Amino acid sequence: MKAERGAGPETLAQKLLAAWGGVAGLATARPEELAREAGVGPAKAARIAAAFAVGSRRSRETDEVRLATSEDVARAAHSLIGTSATEKVAVLVVDGGYGLKLVEVVAVGTAKACPMPVREILALVRES
Structure with missing residues (x-):
């Protein structure tokens, strides 16, 4: 249009x-x-x-969200990635009781590939 x-x-x-x-x-x-x-x-x-x-x-408020099952993880990730036509890398950080602390898309690529920024991912997890 x-x-x-x-x-x-x-x-x-x-x-x-x-x-x-x-x-x-x-x-x-x-x-x-x-x-x-x-x-x-x-x-x-x-x-x-x-x-x-x-x-x-x-x-994506993370208060009181628990990731105890793979379905919980899939639901949390889907809110970020959805049905995107491009590859995405998302980081979900949980505490010792499976409480979700952080949800963040850290990289967006093409339809077939996405570079994984390991240094940035580790820094993000360390800061949370």
Whole structure:
């Protein structure tokens, strides 16, 4: 879908939501993918992606979430990865009682591969 140059934010939002299949699809879009959409440049794409990232972190409150089974882990990871068309690496950190302390996507790759930033993962786990 094509947004007209200078179209209002509501019009652009409607076009992006339609093009990405709704909020869930748009939330998985990377800035470089968004920047290819008409009416969205690199700066706007970065702002849109950042807004979804902040919203995602905010919605993933870890208070009282327990990861006692593989189904619990899958449910927690699915909230991050969903049905993304790209490979993602997520880190879930639990305490000794299986309480979820941290949930974070640490890398996003292509449809077939994702580099694993081991140093960043270890730093993230160490800090939590």
